Amino acid sequence: MFETLKAQPADKILALMQMYKDDPRETKVDLGVGVYKDATGLTPVMRAVKAAEHKIWEAQDSKVYTGLAGDPAFADAMIDLVLDGAVPRATVAAAATPGGTGAVRQAFELIQMAKPDARVFVSDPTWPNHLSMLKYLNIEIVPYRYFDNETRGVDFDGMLADLKTAHAGDVILLHGCCHNPTGANLNATEWDAVIDVLQSTGATPMIDIAYQGFGDGLQEDAAATRKIVSSVPECLIAASCSKNFGIYRERTGLLMAVASDATAHDLNQQTLAYLNRQNFSFPPDHGARVVSTILNDATLKADWMAELEEVRNAMLDLRQQLADELQRLSGSDRFGFLAQHRGMFSRLGTTPEKVEQLRTEHGIYMVGDSRMNIAGLNTKSVPILAQAIIDVGI
Numbered sequence: 453m454f455e456t457l458k459a460q461p462a463d464k465i466l467a468l469m470q471m472y473k474d475d476p477r478e479t480k481v482d483l484g485v486g487v488y489k490d491a492t493g494l495t496p497v498m499r500a501v502k503a504a505e506h507k508i509w510e511a512q513d514s515k516v517y518t519g520l521a522g523d524p525a526f527a528d529a530m531i532d533l534v535l536d537g538a539v540p541r542a543t544v545a546a547a548a549t550p551g552g553t554g555a556v557r558q559a560f561e562l563i564q565m566a567k568p569d570a571r572v573f574v575s576d577p578t579w580p581n582h583l584s585m586l587k588y589l590n591i592e593i594v595p596y597r598y599f600d601n602e603t604r605g606v607d608f609d610g611m612l613a614d615l616k617t618a619h620a621g622d623v624i625l626l627h628g629c630c631h632n633p634t635g636a637n638l639n640a641t642e643w644d645a646v647i648d649v650l651q652s653t654g655a656t657p658m659i660d661i662a663y664q665g666f667g668d669g670l671q672e673d674a675a676a677t678r679k680i681v682s683s684v685p686e687c688l689i690a691a692s693c694s695k696n697f698g699i700y701r702e703r704t705g706l707l708m709a710v711a712s713d714a715t716a717h718d719l720n721q722q723t724l725a726y727l728n729r730q731n732f733s734f735p736p737d738h739g740a741r742v743v744s745t746i747l748n749d750a751t752l753k754a755d756w757m758a759e760l761e762e763v764r765n766a767m768l769d770l771r772q773q774l775a776d777e778l779q780r781l782s783g784s785d786r787f788g789f790l791a792q793h794r795g796m797f798s799r800l801g802t803t804p805e806k807v808e809q810l811r812t813e814h815g816i817y818m819v820g821d822s823r824m825n826i827a828g829l830n831t832k833s834v835p836i837l838a839q840a841i842i843d844v845g846i
């Protein structure tokens with residue numbers, strides 16, 4: 453039977469990583485895969501994570517199954533971290549999932565179960581996994597305008613006009629903060645206008661929040677999500693702990709379904725547990741336990757927050773250094789957007805040909821759509837990248 457399988461396209465980022473490895477140039481710069489790296493190029497285990505793992509190792513006397521929705525302490529801690537009381541806890545159904553990807557996937561399946569003909573509105577561009585999972589599930593995708601290639605900010609008028617075509621029963625997928633792949637985000641007034649559209653169309657928001665704490669701060673990055681959930685009757689939220697806890701491989705995420713009444717809440721909770729059982733049964737526990745251990749221990753939490761702040765500020769510093777260097781070299785402010793963008797990524801907004809030229813002529817590796825992982829830079833590589841950008845004529 454296997455001969456009937458079709459070859460799947462290779463993962464572009466993994467292919468890029470391999471090319472980077474094979475490149476002998478000492479000045480090569482890897483801005484591809486989306487993981488945080490410190491100034492030495494390492495993706496460290498956070499201090500609080502190490503300490504929590506130690507605590508768990510000492511105290512844990514069984515690895516028997518948790519519940520289908522995972523350990524309730526994890527859900528409680530994450531609901532608090534993301535929503536901070538924006539809606540009553542009793543309205544939030546939640547299930548732990550393998551990573552934020554698992555939460556997004558389960559959310560799509562929930563949408564499909566609830567409304568088989570629902571369309572999902574996605575930003576153009578969005579995280580490619582959104583598109584591939586929607587296609588895989590045969591869910592209709594409606595792209596909405598998002599990135600303005602001229603300003604490298606959000607094409608907000610275009611976005612709003614496109615969102616206004618949604619109806620009740622459609623889903624609008626939003627990035628809670630730190631948009632991937634562009635780095636361009638809405639301001640508070642623009643989020644308010646999106647909330648108006650959600651209310652006037654009756655479409656259901658689904659918020660993917662994978663970088664809380666990587667943009668403007670833990671509270672600031674969750675502000676839009678909190679405002680949305682408290683302004684609409686129903687909402688889906690897919691949260692990832694991969695980046696802000698640095699526990700990528702532990703596969704730790706939470707799907708939240710917020711409903712307006714107790715009956716809908718109970719149905720949501722049962723359905724989330726049911727969906728987990730169909731796909732993988734019990735979700736992974738280790739990362740979730742690390743997260744709840746940190747969030748429920750004042751000392752560990754304070755240390756985690758301090759380290760996350762270091763990470764966030766390091767990325768902001770690199771953004772500023774790159775923008776400054778490009779201003780110096782180009783004599784113009786046209787790269788100022790790099791300092792305005794937030795999160796790990798910035799879309800440079802150039803052609804695949806220029807991206808290839810950066811790679812072949814300068815050993816700079818970024819995804820073909822010109823997404824750069826800002827955390828892949830350091831003080832030594834910032835001037836190399838800036839000079840290369842000018843040399844290829846971006």
Ligand code: PMP
Nearest residue numbers: 551552553579632660662692694
């Ligand atoms: N959503 C977005 C927009 C992301 O960028 C990511 C990470 N690449 C995720 C979700 C989920 O990541 P993970 O499954 O590793 O938690």
